[in-house]
Each structure stands twice: as C-alpha cells, then as structure tokens.
Amino acid sequence: MSASTGSAGSTGSADVAGVEFEPQRFTLTRADLVRYAGASGDFNPIHWSDRVAGAVGLPGVIAHGMLTLGLVGSAVAAWTGGAEVLELGAKFTAPVVVPDDEQGVVVEIAATKVTRDNGTVSIAMEVRCGADKVLGMPKAVVRG
Amino acid sequence: MDPTVVDxxxxxxxxxxxxxxxxxxFATATQWRGTGVPPTFPILLLNDAMLAFLADxxxxxxxIVHGEQRFSYRRPLVVGDELTATLRVATLRSLGGADVIGTLSTITDAAGEVVCEAKATLVHTGTTEEGAA
Structure with a gap:
C-alpha cells in the first residue's frame, strides 16, 4: 500500500485523504481546571492554588498535563471525524500556566506531519501555549 | 528508590x-469534539493504580511529576465496560538525583481481554537530605 504524507508548519494545515487538519484551539480558564479536577479525580493543589503552585516553584497555577493531552485527543477527534484511536501520547515538557482571569490561555494544536499507511493514519503534532511548546512528541495513530 | 521494584x-x-x-x-471537561469515550478516559483508573503503587x-x-503518558488501544472503550488496571514497573533510572520510573499498566475488561496498555513516566525528585540515602 502506498503512503502519502502531508506536512505543515504550526500555522498552516496538513491534508491527507481529503481531510483538512486545521489547527484546533482550546481556551483554558481556572474554571476549566476545577472542572477537570472534579472529572478526573486529580485534586493536586498545583492545579488550583496559587499558594501551593508558588511554593513548589511554579510560575503559577498550571493545567493538568492529562487535561492538555485530553485536548490533543479532542483535536484528533475533530480532524478525523471520531476515527478509532489506536495510540495517543505525549511528554509533558513545559507547564501551561493558567491565570486567574476571564480570558484564560489558549492551547493551539497543529498537525505537523500526517502519514497514511496500511489502514492507519499517524498524526504528529505541535502543541503550543503562546510561544511555548508544552508537549514533547505529541502523537496519535487512528484507524483510517 | 529500591531497584528491585523493577519488573x-x-x-x-x-x-x-x-x-x-x-x-x-469527562468529555465536557476535556472539551471533547468526538463521539464515544475519550481516549484519555482510563486515567481515572490509572490514577488509582499509580497512587496505590506510589503508596506501596x-x-x-x-x-512526583507526571513526565509522559501514552495509550495504546486494542479496541475502543464503551459504556458498560468493567475495567481493571494492573501496573508493572518496567524501568527505573536515576537522572540528576531524581528517580525516573517507567510504568506499564494493562487495562483489561470483564472477560480478561486487554483493552488498552498505558505507559507512564513518573519522575520522583529527591531532596538533598535524601540524596545520600
């Protein structure tokens, strides 16, 4: 089976088999962190207390790494129309600092390389919060 | 960390x-734009498995810092699944005074079939007091 590859920079979009991989944006506010804490059962105070986050040397309250990875899963679902996920993962390399304001922060997920082969689609990504790359080697493989 | 924890x-x-x-x-909390069960959903069970391991x-x-998480699926999760997670320590290495622990959790269904394998890297940072221990 032949393989096709699409590439795009962080502001562009990759395309494979007629599917557009437009960058997906997600806004995170403090309320979103509280909601994820409740849904996941992860009540580590670095995700809701400035006092505790500061005490452990963080620049502020940070998003759960698994919340950011959850957003990656959501981006993949949006791109692929909910295709069956075979693999999903990333390294948590830099914190997503979420300020205590109405605006929050935007996490942008861009597909950087899409490879279709043997009934699967591999999607390499770049996940940024502002200028910072926050995940290392974020990658998904879906059936398709 | 005691190296015999490996395996x-x-x-x-x-x-x-x-x-x-x-x-x-969970789908609402992760701004899920798909259908079915989000692929990071097993973290609910994996958190419990990791907490039990760390307490042990x-x-x-x-x-503890969560350094990496990867899921590998045999089939999608569905509502009604009865899941069990079994954690094994796969690797342990020392890096700048920290223990880098590689865990592999196997998630099985009620029939005992593997649904998903989850790899997590946990970084346990030491203190200067414990550095000599």
Missing part, C-alpha cells in the same frame, strides 16, 4: 464500570 507487578485496581454520566462529565513504595506524592 514488580502491583495488585490490580478495579473493577471500574464505565458509565454514561462519567463519560459525559513509600514515594512522596508531592515530589
């Missing part, structure tokens, strides 16, 4: 029954 398998955690209500709550080896939770 140790810890007691299974579960069964955890996947419910529509919890999936809906006497690691301090406040010194």
């Amino acid at each position: 140790r398998t810890f007691p299974p955690v579960g069964p955890y029954v996947v419910s529509t209500a919890k999936v809906t709550e 080896v006497g690691a301090s939770l406040e010194r």
Whole structure:
C-alpha cells in the first residue's frame, strides 16, 4: 500500500485523504481546571492554588498535563471525524500556566506531519501555549 | 528508590464500570469534539493504580511529576465496560538525583481481554537530605 504524507508548519494545515487538519484551539480558564479536577479525580493543589503552585516553584497555577493531552485527543477527534484511536501520547515538557482571569490561555494544536499507511493514519503534532511548546512528541495513530 | 521494584507487578485496581454520566462529565471537561469515550478516559483508573503503587513504595506524592503518558488501544472503550488496571514497573533510572520510573499498566475488561496498555513516566525528585540515602 502506498503512503502519502502531508506536512505543515504550526500555522498552516496538513491534508491527507481529503481531510483538512486545521489547527484546533482550546481556551483554558481556572474554571476549566476545577472542572477537570472534579472529572478526573486529580485534586493536586498545583492545579488550583496559587499558594501551593508558588511554593513548589511554579510560575503559577498550571493545567493538568492529562487535561492538555485530553485536548490533543479532542483535536484528533475533530480532524478525523471520531476515527478509532489506536495510540495517543505525549511528554509533558513545559507547564501551561493558567491565570486567574476571564480570558484564560489558549492551547493551539497543529498537525505537523500526517502519514497514511496500511489502514492507519499517524498524526504528529505541535502543541503550543503562546510561544511555548508544552508537549514533547505529541502523537496519535487512528484507524483510517 | 529500591531497584528491585523493577519488573514488580502491583495488585490490580478495579473493577471500574464505565458509565454514561462519567463519560459525559469527562468529555465536557476535556472539551471533547468526538463521539464515544475519550481516549484519555482510563486515567481515572490509572490514577488509582499509580497512587496505590506510589503508596506501596513509600514515594512522596508531592515530589512526583507526571513526565509522559501514552495509550495504546486494542479496541475502543464503551459504556458498560468493567475495567481493571494492573501496573508493572518496567524501568527505573536515576537522572540528576531524581528517580525516573517507567510504568506499564494493562487495562483489561470483564472477560480478561486487554483493552488498552498505558505507559507512564513518573519522575520522583529527591531532596538533598535524601540524596545520600
């Protein structure tokens, strides 16, 4: 089976088999962190207390790494129309600092390389919060 | 950390029954733009497995950083699944005074079939006091 590859920079979009991989944006506010804490059962105070986050040397309250990875899963679902996920993962390399304001922060997920082969689609990504790359080697493989 | 922890398998955690209500709550919290059960959903069960493992080896939770998480699926999760997670320590290495712990959790269904394998890297940072221990 032949393989096709699409590439795009962080502001562009990759395309494979007629599917557009437009960058997906997600806004995170403090309320979103509280909601994820409740849904996941992860009540580590670095995700809701400035006092505790500061005490452990963080620049502020940070998003759960698994919340950011959850957003990656959501981006993949949006791109692929909910295709069956075979693999999903990333390294948590830099914190997503979420300020205590109405605006929050935007996490942008861009597909950087899409490879279709043997009934699967591999999607390499770049996940940024502002200028910072926050995940290392974020990658998904879906059936398709 | 005691190097004999490598290859140790810890007691299974579960069964955890996947419910529509919890999936809906988790999907909302992760801004899910798909259908079905989000692929990071097993973290609910994996958190319990990791906490049990860390308590067992006497690691301090406040010194643990989640460094990496990867899921590998055999089939999608569905509502009604009864899941059990079994954690094994696959690797352990020392890096700048920290223990880098590679865990592999196997998630099985009620029939005992593997649904998903989850790899997590946990970094346990030491302190200067414990550095000599």
